[in-house]
Amino acid sequence: AQKITQTQPGMFVQEKEAVTLDCTYDTSDPSYGLFWYKQPSSGEMIFLIYQGSYDQQNATEGRYSLNFQKARKSANLVISASQLGDSAMYFCAMRVMTGNQFYFGTGTSLTVIP
Amino acid sequence: DAGITQSPRHKVTETGTPVTLRCHQTENHRYMYWYRQDPGHGLRLIHYSYGVKDTDKGEVSDGYSVSRSKTEDFLLTLESATSSQTSVYFCAISESRIYEQYFGPGTRLTVT
Numbered sequence: 001a002q003k004i005t006q007t008q009p010g011m012f013v014q015e016k017e018a019v020t021l022d023c024t025y026d027t028s029d030p031s032y033g034l035f036w037y038k039q040p041s042s043g044e045m046i047f048l049i050y051q052g053s054y055d056q057q058n059a060t061e062g063r064y065s066l067n068f069q070k071a072r073k074s075a076n077l078v079i080s081a082s083q084l085g086d087s088a089m090y091f092c093a094m095r096v097m098t099g100n101q102f103y104f105g106t107g108t109s110l111t112v113i114p
Numbered sequence: 115d116a117g118i119t120q121s122p123r124h125k126v127t128e129t130g131t132p133v134t135l136r137c138h139q140t141e142n143h144r145y146m147y148w149y150r151q152d153p154g155h156g157l158r159l160i161h162y163s164y165g166v167k168d169t170d171k172g173e174v175s176d177g178y179s180v181s182r183s184k185t186e187d188f189l190l191t192l193e194s195a196t197s198s199q200t201s202v203y204f205c206a207i208s209e210s211r212i213y214e215q216y217f218g219p220g221t222r223l224t225v226t
Contacts, residue, residue, distance in 0.1 A: 044220070045157075045217035050214055101159055102159065104156040
């Protein structure tokens with residue numbers, strides 16, 4: 001069975017500091033993709049970053065990077081230089097290649113403190 | 115931004131009534147998905163479509179049906195709404211089964 005686990009229901013970070021949001025996953029499929037989404041209080045889901053299971057380097061998109069540790073089955077999101085606009089819910093998701101489904105974690109609420 | 119709209123955006127209905135939610139895309143993407151979002155559960159897949167008239171069940175499909183007669187439209191129907199179906203419903207699209215999904219703005223459904 002496929003599973004995504006986010007163990008941090010809520011996180012706080014000081015503005016301009018870096019923060020890591022944890023995500024672990026479980027799958028027996030050797031080919032999969034890992035995604036992070038942001039959901040601000042307005043409710044929309046915004047795609048942030050993608051990491052493929054065969055990618056050799058960690059994905060980066062601007063201030064977002066994905067710390068991919070395959071042996072530990074973790075795909076943590078790192079946000080550098082936090083901004084007030086980063087306050088939101090963050091969801092980790094996984095897609096395995098043998099199916100059409102995405103599996104989402106329960107999310108982490110991030111609050112950036114001025 | 116991906117061209118995805120959902121209608122209605124908000125709906126209040128009574129237990130036992132049928133409800134249809136519509137997802138419309140202008141991106142010509144093959145894959146379309148319906149999720150529900152509830153506190154403590156994240157997003158859970160209800161149904162998805164991998165082409166016109168091609169649909170399959172997700173993990174929480176009981177009480178829901180879908181139809182896709184055109185590439186651009188994916189309909190979610192609650193045949194007889196129950197209070198447990200009170201939720202926020204998101205539609206998503208994907209160009210390919212390996213690419214990221216893009217989400218619509220969501221529909222808040224309340225069943226009284």
